[in-house]
Amino acid sequence: MLRPHANGASTVTAAGDTVGELFDDLVRQYPGLASHLRNDDGTLHRFVNVYRNDDDIRYLDKLDTKLEESDVVSILPAVAGG
Amino acid sequence: MPGTAGMLPPVSGPSFPAGPRLRLTAGQFNEIVAHCYDGLPDEACGLLGGPVDAAGVPEGTVTTVYPCRNEDASARTYTIDSRDHIKALRAAEEAGGDLIGVFHSHTHTEAYPSETDVRQAVEPNWIYVLVSLKHEAPVFRAYRIVDGTIGEVPVEISR
Secondary structure, three states: OOHHHHOOOOOOOOOOOEHHHHHHHHHHHOHHHHHHHEOOOOOEOOOEEEEEOOEEHHHOOHHHOEOOOOOOEEEEEOOEEO | OOOOOOOOOOOOOOOOOOOOOEEEEHHHHHHHHHHHHHHOOOOOEEEEEEOEOOOOOEOOEOOEEEEEOEOOOOOOOEEEOHHHHHHHHHHHHHOOOEEEEEEEEEOOOOOOOOHHHHHHOOOOOOEEEEEEOOOOOOEEEEEEEEOOEEEEEOEEEEO
């Protein structure tokens, strides 16, 4: 769902001290990702799950979750239905 | 309509992209159905892991069933718990495969994707399993959902 907006890449490199800053850098590189990552009000989009080293950032500090050089951030589409 | 439970025809036409059939063991089938009953009165859900080809397309065989929590805790909707999702993904990758699909129950409707299921389906290669608990016996069906179109996937159960 997200890869087509990142030229098909499954892994990309971006910089930021927090997940929010990382998203800013990602969107600079791949503008098509913007609407998939955040709502209009800037909060995390409901239909993506974002993890720092496999820990969901919703249970950390959300978009303010701090990042270190070696951290891996994973973004997965939420699996949902009715 | 008695006698027609779960026999709704798929709406796919001849142009629907071909895909694999879903192959699972009786034990895996039972595990899925049991998790669905355990979830009542809410919808229950889980992920399926298995081998994929070089392009990442599922071969259709289920290696592991990953029962997950329904984050919505709802009888009408489901969202795979995000922590269960990443755990299942890593386990499936470790096993040399990938996640190949998702199952969830419909407690009071047929084993057929709802409008919400179609709208929120994001993985065209995934197999979407529906288990209806509406009838006396569970009804188990599998589908692919590609660009808003539903195609039924044959299910093969082995010992």
